[in-house]
Amino acid sequence: MDQDKSSFSRTSGRVAFLGILGALALVLAALENLLPPLPVLPAGAKLGLSNVVSMYAAQSMGIFPALCIALVKGFFAGATRGLTAMLMSLSGGCCSTVVVWLLLRRKTPLFGYCGIGVSGALMHNAAQLAVAFLLTSSAVLVYIPWLLLFSVLSGILTGFVLKVILPLLNTIPLPGHGKTL
Numbered sequence: 001m002d003q004d005k006s007s008f009s010r011t012s013g014r015v016a017f018l019g020i021l022g023a024l025a026l027v028l029a030a031l032e033n034l035l036p037p038l039p040v041l042p043a044g045a046k047l048g049l050s051n052v053v054s055m056y057a058a059q060s061m062g063i064f065p066a067l068c069i070a071l072v073k074g075f076f077a078g079a080t081r082g083l084t085a086m087l088m089s090l091s092g093g094c095c096s097t098v099v100v101w102l103l104l105r106r107k108t109p110l111f112g113y114c115g116i117g118v119s120g121a122l123m124h125n126a127a128q129l130a131v132a133f134l135l136t137s138s139a140v141l142v143y144i145p146w147l148l149l150f151s152v153l154s155g156i157l158t159g160f161v162l163k164v165i166l167p168l169l170n171t172i173p174l175p176g177h178g179k180t181l
Contacts (some may be wrong), residue, residue, distance in 0.1 A: 005023045013062065014065075017056070017061075018061065018065045018068060018069070021053050021056070021057050021061075021065075021069060022053075022068065022069050022072045023057055024050075024053050025050040025053040025054065025069050025072065026050070026071055026072065026073065026076050028049045028050035028052070028053065029049075029050040029073055029077070030076075030080075031049075032047055032049055032050065033036065033046075033080070033081075034047045035047075041146070041150060042176050044085075044088070045146075045147075045150050045154075046154075047157060047158075048121060048124070048154045048155075048157075048158050049155050049157075049158065049161070050073060051052040051093075051096065051117075051120060051121070051124070051158050052158050052161050052162050052165075053069060054069050054070055054073075054093065054096070054097050054100065054120075055100050055104075055113075055116065055117065055120065055158065055159075055162050056162060056166075057069050058097060058101040058104055058170060059099050059104045060169075062101075062143075063097070063098070063101045065099075066097045066100075066101060067094060067097055069097075070090070070093030070094045070096075070097045071090065071093075071094070073089055073093050074086055074089040074090035074094075075090075076089075077089035077090075084135065086130070087135070088131050089138070091127040091128060091131045092123075092124035092125065092127045092128040093124065094127075095111060095123045095124065095126070095127035096120040096121065096123040096124035096127070097114075097120075098123075099119055099120055099123040100116055100117075100119065100120040103115075103119055104116060104117045105150075105181075111169050112159070112163070112164040113159040113160070113162050114155065114156045114163070115159065115162055116157035116159055117154075117155035117156060117157070117158040117160070117162065118151060118152050118155030118156060118159065119155065119157025120155060120158070121151040121152070121154050121155035121158065122151045122152075122155065124151070125148075125150070125151045126147075129141075129144070129147060131144065
């Protein structure tokens, strides 16, 4: 009986922690939506600060919780900005989360956090570009050079932010692990 309570407590603790991470990702996404667009950036380009949360979830909790955060962010985009925004967010978020998770799993990392952030941003923009191509025309391909540049810059930013805050995050005891991250 005690083992069942302990297992339930770990599971409910992980779900609660995932809920907190999901809420944090939504707050960061909402705050980014309030920022005015910069004229030199492609239409709809965002810094991707909520992707820091997805990267952290992929590292600390695994692929499925991280994908849950990507799904929540996608549905939030749909509820606040419409169907096209939802499709773009879901495609970019899920594809980039998988790439980030794969890179974080390696025993010998190919890249640091900035490199992983850039990889995730590149995949995010590639998936969104594919959706835009399917929804509109090949004219969106003109964005490729800008998206490459913006992916590198925003990926470095998100990777750097995660690297800076990770020591603090690692002090949080994650339910079900019996120790800090």
